[in-house]
Amino acid sequence: MRKGKLALEIHGKRIGVIGLGRSGIAVTRFLLAGGAHVLATDAKPLEKLRPEVKLFEDEDVELKLGDKAYEGIERCDLVVTSPGVPPDSVPLTRAREAGIPVIGEIELAFHFSPCPLIAITGTKGKTTTASLLGAMLAAADIPAVVAGNIGYPLISAVTEVTEAHLIVAEVSSFQLETIRQFRPHVAVWLNIAEDHMNRYQTMETYATIKQRLFANQEEKDFAIFNADDAEVLRRSAAFKGRRVGFSLHRAVDQGIFINGKEQIQSAIRHRQGIICSRRAIRLPGEHNVANALAASAAALVVGCPIEAIAETLRNFSGVPHRLEVVGEVNGVLFVNDSQATIPFAVMAALKSLERPIHLIAGGQSKLQEDDTFAELGRLIAERCLSLTCIGEVAEAIAEASSRRGMKEVYFADTLEQATREAFARARPGEVVLLSPACASFDMFRDYEHRGEVFKATVRAIGEEVAGTPGCDALLPDEA
Numbered sequence: 001m002r003k004g005k006l007a008l009e010i011h012g013k014r015i016g017v018i019g020l021g022r023s024g025i026a027v028t029r030f031l032l033a034g035g036a037h038v039l040a041t042d043a044k045p046l047e048k049l050r051p052e053v054k055l056f057e058d059e060d061v062e063l064k065l066g067d068k069a070y071e072g073i074e075r076c077d078l079v080v081t082s083p084g085v086p087p088d089s090v091p092l093t094r095a096r097e098a099g100i101p102v103i104g105e106i107e108l109a110f111h112f113s114p115c116p117l118i119a120i121t122g123t124k125g126k127t128t129t130a131s132l133l134g135a136m137l138a139a140a141d142i143p144a145v146v147a148g149n150i151g152y153p154l155i156s157a158v159t160e161v162t163e164a165h166l167i168v169a170e171v172s173s174f175q176l177e178t179i180r181q182f183r184p185h186v187a188v189w190l191n192i193a194e195d196h197m198n199r200y201q202t203m204e205t206y207a208t209i210k211q212r213l214f215a216n217q218e219e220k221d222f223a224i225f226n227a228d229d230a231e232v233l234r235r236s237a238a239f240k241g242r243r244v245g246f247s248l249h250r251a252v253d254q255g256i257f258i259n260g261k262e263q264i265q266s267a268i269r270h271r272q273g274i275i276c277s278r279r280a281i282r283l284p285g286e287h288n289v290a291n292a293l294a295a296s297a298a299a300l301v302v303g304c305p306i307e308a309i310a311e312t313l314r315n316f317s318g319v320p321h322r323l324e325v326v327g328e329v330n331g332v333l334f335v336n337d338s339q340a341t342i343p344f345a346v347m348a349a350l351k352s353l354e355r356p357i358h359l360i361a362g363g364q365s366k367l368q369e370d371d372t373f374a375e376l377g378r379l380i381a382e383r384c385l386s387l388t389c390i391g392e393v394a395e396a397i398a399e400a401s402s403r404r405g406m407k408e409v410y411f412a413d414t415l416e417q418a419t420r421e422a423f424a425r426a427r428p429g430e431v432v433l434l435s436p437a438c439a440s441f442d443m444f445r446d447y448e449h450r451g452e453v454f455k456a457t458v459r460a461i462g463e464e465v466a467g468t469p470g471c472d473a474l475l476p477d478e479a
Contacts, residue, residue, distance in 0.1 A: 008111040011035035016073050016100075018042075018091050019082025020053050020065075023105045026153035027080050028061060030108070033159075038062065039076060041091065043069045074098040080108055083149075083174035086199060104178035106171060109154040111181070115165040118298055119148075121176065121213050122190025122226075124345045125291045126150075128283070129190060130170040131319045132312065133295040137166060140299075140308035144168055149175060166302060174199075176212045183216035186298050187241065188224040190291065192231050193344035197367045207231055217241035222301045224294060227252055244268060244301060246293035248286065256297045258289070264296065264313075271300040276310040282317050285352025321451040323349060326458045329465050331428025334419075334458045337435035338451030342366055343376035346437040350383045355431040357384045358422040360415070362391035363438030363450075373400035376437060381406040386425050388418040392442045415443070415450065419457040 013036050017028050020042040028040050038061045042049060045066040056063055064071050070091040073079065079095045079102045086092075095102050110117065120130050127150050134146035147157035148169035157167050169184070173196060176182075192207050200206040214223050217240050225236040227245035236243060245255035252267060256275075259265040264275040281292050296309050318324060326334040333355060340346045341363075350357065359380060365372060373393075377400030380387055386408035389398045398409045408425075412418035415434075422432045434454045436447075444450040 008108070010078075013037065013077040014039065014075060016041065016076040016079040016091075016095070017082075018070070018073075018079060019085050020044075020049050021082055021084065022050070022151070023153050023155075024080075024082045025050060025052050026156045027082075027105050027108060028056065030112075030155045030159065031080075032059060032061065039064060039072055041065070041069045041071075041073065070094070074100070076100055078103070080105060081178060083172060083177075087177050102178060103180060104175055106148065106154050106169065106175045107179050107182050109158045110179075110183065112155075113158045113161070113167060114163045115161050115167060116185035116302075117167050117169055117183075118186040118188070118302065119169045119171045119182075119184035119213055120188040120190065120294070120298075121171045121173070121210055122188075123193040123195050123342070124340075124348070125190045125287060125294075126170045126172075127319055127339070128288065128322055129188065129291045129295045130168050132283075132291065132316050133298050134168050135316050136295060136299040136304050136309050136312045137168070137302075139312050140304045142166060142302070142304060146170075171213060173206060173209045176209050179212060179215075181216055183218075184213065184221070186222045186224065186301060187213045187217060188294050188298055189213065189226060189232050189236075190294055191226050191229050193342065194367055195342045195344070203231075207235065211235050211238070214239045214241065222298075224255075224297045224301070226290065226294070227255065228290070242301075244297050246290065246297050248290055248293070256293050256300070258293075264293065266296070266300055266306075268297065268300050271306075273306055275306055276313055280310070280314050282314060284323055285348055287348040287352065288318075288323075321448060323352065324451070326455050327462055329423065329458070329462050331430075332423060332426040333431040334423075334454075335431055335433045335435075336451045336454050337433060338440070338447045338454065340435040340437060341439050341447060343373060343437045346376055346435045347379050349433065349435045350379050353431055353433065355429060358386045358388070358426050358430060358432045359384045360388045360390065360412075360418045360422055360432070360434045360454075361397050361437050362389045362394045363436045363440050364391060364442040365393045365396070366439050373397050373437065374403075377401040377406065378404045380404070384408075385430065386410065386422065388412050388422050390415060390418050390443070391436070391438060393438055397437065415453050416457045419454060420461065423461055 015036045016039045041064040137144040144166040145157045146168045149172045150170040221241035223239035223241035224244045226232045227247040245252040247257045262278045321338040324336040380401040381404040388410045440450040
């Protein structure tokens with residue numbers, strides 16, 4: 001446990017774990033290894049949970065599932081909740097009424113981490129920025145692990161690092177709801193846009209939760225923020241750590257920016273200099289340039305050499321399901337942006353692609369306002385040749401786009417059908433883009449499942465075309 005933290009005792013304690021997804025399973029294993037008596041609970045029955053949960057039946061874990069979920073939670077010394085569990089849910093309310101402390105996985109991990117944390121939050125760009133920063137540190141031979149909301153639980157990373165490591169953590173608003181002492185040495189806020197309104201109701205509440213990332217920082221810590229985002233900039237005045245801004249549009253006294261020569265320039269104290277040309281960044285889109293600035297700033301303040309940062313920016317091509325190039329068939333490019341689950345992210349994708357676009361969008365809306373898709377509809381009408389709508393809000397996206405002048409609007413019952421029909425309409429030099437603007441849960445397990453279905457359909461199209469005389473299919477695995 002690092003100095004300055006209040007002790008969190010788990011040995012011999014009865015600790016409740018609420019939610020047995022990836023995070024809850026990792027927490028349960030960590031607590032067992034630390035000598036805790038674990039009550040592991042989930043509202044789903046055993047057959048609906050990951051196979052690893054069944055293994056707990058043979059270990060010193062009290063499992064309460066389905067109809068029996070959360071029985072005995074009032075007798076726990078501590079409750080560790082999964083981020084997907086709403087704070088006003090029955091088990092958490094019951095625990096708090098009984099005076100039991102409730103924390104999340106990242107708070108637990110913080111107490112037991114032997115090394116400093118770099119935590120990244122924002123509405124969009126977290127995974128790309130965390131992965132990019134991890135690549136920069138690797139290029140500089142700085143030992144680091146990328147974890148958190150990216151898919152590898154932070155509590156699992158804690159068990160594999162030493163004091164010489166850094167942990168780069170992608171942190172969501174859901175995870176920040178339950179922090180108490182969580183304090184990253186470097187905190188990064190990428191942006192703020194409307195999201196998760198079914199949980200927070202107002203943007204003010206959502207932004208305030210995001211700002212909690214900086215609440216426990218001290219003067220020796222670093223607070224990196226987007227100086228181009230008006231709300232983030234306004235809230236940055238309250239940060240207690242050393243403030244480091246990043247901007248695409250203006251010079252920043254203590255920070256990193258694009259200068260008049262279209263170069264990435266650092267004005268961070270003791271780390272000044274030119275990193276590389278903006279055009280050298282391999283990731284597409286202005287939003288990814290902002291992500292690159294944020295990652296570069298974080299890398300600089302922890303001692304990463306400029307040369308390693310520049311090398312990474314020139315070579316890093318992105319992460320799965322985020323403007324991921326799937327392949328090209330008969331001159332038509334397929335791009336998987338399944339992670340774009342709100343209109344803000346789709347608009348960034350539409351602005352980043354230079355080819356004419358055949359967009360596939362729709363699913364389960366994460367927002368609540370009637371005009372949720374109004375601004376997106378305007379950009380679709382400007383940038384897209386065709387729009388194919390799927391899922392629960394297909395009609396809403398179609399109506400918002402048609403109202404703005406979009407003529408070529410189609411509907412499909414499945415993603416496979418949408419992909420094939422968009423390809424049939426496309427011509428060489430154009431792109432079929434999956435960028436849904438919605439969550440995936442009406443049709444898929446998650447956005448990753450949706451992206452994999454899209455990629456599998458593209459591969460099937462490629463194989464069919466490859467067997468047709470005069471046709472050509474080039475997928476990344478073949479390039």
